[in-house]
Amino acid sequence: MVAPLQSVSDNHTGLYSNEKFDYDAEAQTVRCPAEQVTRKKYYTPQLEGTQYHFPKEICKACPVRLQCTASEQGRKIFISNYYNEFQEAKTFNETEQAKKLFQIRNGIERKNNELKNHHGLGYARTHTRERRRVYVKIVSMVVNLKQFVKQKNPLTLGFVRKRPPGFLLSFLKIQQA
Incomplete structure (x- = not known):
């Protein structure tokens, strides 16, 4: 799976973000931008990570x-339990291969957006799983048919909600030719 990472460098307070701090996994320490090091930590199972704390005496000075x-x-x-995976993903996302995969993902996300927001898959209209599957298949067929019509008909430039005047006559002339 290829997914963009949430930016952690944007700190809404305007203060240093966590990216400015160096984490050493082997020594289990964090170094601040002022070169102070802390080992004081506690694990939070609910958040799945470790909270490192710089004492107030160090910060005040x-x-x-x-x-x-x-x-x-x-x-x-x-520091999350998934820190290493996050760093690997961040490094991978900067490669050319990742940029190509993001372009492919963009097309897929646009189609998912269309299915959800323009064709009713954003909320369930049925209560059983089997009926939901049938509904998804029908909507998918409609979207595929719509795509086929767009490719075969040179008059439609995207999804047309209202037909322009004379559309039917020009469409029939193309079909007769």
């Missing part, structure tokens, strides 16, 4: 404190 944290208790950094 730090020269870049105003750009880093507004907390009186010191800065906290969350």
Whole structure:
């Protein structure tokens, strides 16, 4: 599966993001931009990760404190259990292969958007799984037929909601020729 990663570099507070901190998995430490290191941590099973805490004494004496944290208790950094996978995905997403896959994904997402928002697959109209499957298959056939008509008919440039004046006459002339 190829998916864009949520940007963690955008910090809504305007302070340093977690990307500015260096995590050392082997030593189980985090280094801040001011070169301070912390080992103080606690695991949070609900969030599936570890929260690293820089003590308030270190943060109060730090020269870049105003750009880093507004907390009186010191800065906290969350490291997910999936940190390594996230870093690998981030590295892969910058490759040419990933950019090509994102272009393919864009076309698929557009079709999914059409199915969901323009053809009623965004909400269930039936209550049983089998009826839902039948409904999805019918909608898929309609969308495929619509795509076929778009490719065969040079007059339609995208999905036409209203026919222009004289559309039927020009369509019939093309069909007779």
